[in-house]
Amino acid sequence: MSTERFLRLPEEKRNRFLNAAWEEFTKTSFADVSINQIIRRAGIPRGSFYQYFTNKEDLFSYLLDSVRQRFTKDYHEILSEAKGDLFEAQVICFDRMTRQDLSSDPMMDRCIRFLRNNPGLDLQKIMPGRPSCLVLQNLWDELDLSGFRQKDPEYVCQIFGLALMVLGGVLMDSIFWPRHREECRRELILRLEILQHGCMAE
Numbered sequence: 001m002s003t004e005r006f007l008r009l010p011e012e013k014r015n016r017f018l019n020a021a022w023e024e025f026t027k028t029s030f031a032d033v034s035i036n037q038i039i040r041r042a043g044i045p046r047g048s049f050y051q052y053f054t055n056k057e058d059l060f061s062y063l064l065d066s067v068r069q070r071f072t073k074d075y076h077e078i079l080s081e082a083k084g085d086l087f088e089a090q091v092i093c094f095d096r097m098t099r100q101d102l103s104s105d106p107m108m109d110r111c112i113r114f115l116r117n118n119p120g121l122d123l124q125k126i127m128p129g130r131p132s133c134l135v136l137q138n139l140w141d142e143l144d145l146s147g148f149r150q151k152d153p154e155y156v157c158q159i160f161g162l163a164l165m166v167l168g169g170v171l172m173d174s175i176f177w178p179r180h181r182e183e184c185r186r187e188l189i190l191r192l193e194i195l196q197h198g199c200m201a202e
Contacts, residue, residue, distance in 0.1 A: 006052035017042040017052070021059055026113040030060070070107055072138050084144030086160065087192045090167045094188055098174050098181055112175055119176065133157045135164075159195075166191045 006014065020041035024033050033056050039049050053059040075093065082088040097108065136143075136157055145151045148159070166188065174184040 003052055009052075013044075017044065018063070021063060022110050025060060025063065026110050026117065029117050030114075033060075067107065067111060068135060072135050075135065076139060076142060079139060079142040084142055086143060086163055087196050090163050090192055091185070091189060093167060094171060094174075094185060097171060098178075098184075115172060115175055119172075133161070136160050162195055163192065166195060 006017075009017070017038075020038050023041060024038045028034075035049055035056055036046070038056075038059075039046050053062065074096075075089070078092045078096070079086075079089050082092055140153075143156070145156065148156060150156075170184040170188040170191070173187075174181045177184075
């Protein structure tokens with residue numbers, strides 16, 4: 001993650017650096033991201049980069065953390081709309097993320113451009129810790145746990161993580177094949193039903 005030195009930068013300089021980083025991460029694949037291009041765009045010496053971040057993975061983890069914070073905020077609203085129903089919330093989230101005008105949401109636009117440049121990239125290897133559990137920490141009070149077989153945090157975290165994986169899979173499909181959005185939505189509902197009720201006959 002970022003160093004204290006980076007966090008103490010004037011806001012304008014910090015934002016210029018982050019915008020330069022996002023521009024590089026969204027125009028090429030992760031493997032081809034160039035620290036040289038980032039510092040050139042940001043107008044800083046190369047040595048300054050390493051005073052802020054260890055490497056490009058460290059920088060990208062910082063960028064993803066801002067995405068996680070934004071997702072947590074949006075998901076809080078979605079869960080409220082779904083009256084705490086985790087499975088309904090995934091469908092609402094899918095609808096919002098595939099129907100909105102990306103030009104009015106720079107962060108979402110950046111995320112989708114990054115994903116299109118990196119099919120198959122495992123973000124879990126880049127993000128520290130357990131991202132789904134970090135998100136869930138801030139949403140616990142919004143969840144309706146009445147229908148869950150177990151209500152302990154570890155069990156709920158696993159269900160939440162699986163639900164996010166289901167959502168992420170169909171979102172990726174709809175990003176790469178937008179004409180198949182409705183098919184992806186049907187797949188999301190079916191997969192959530194399997195997750196919610198299981199696939200084995202009683």
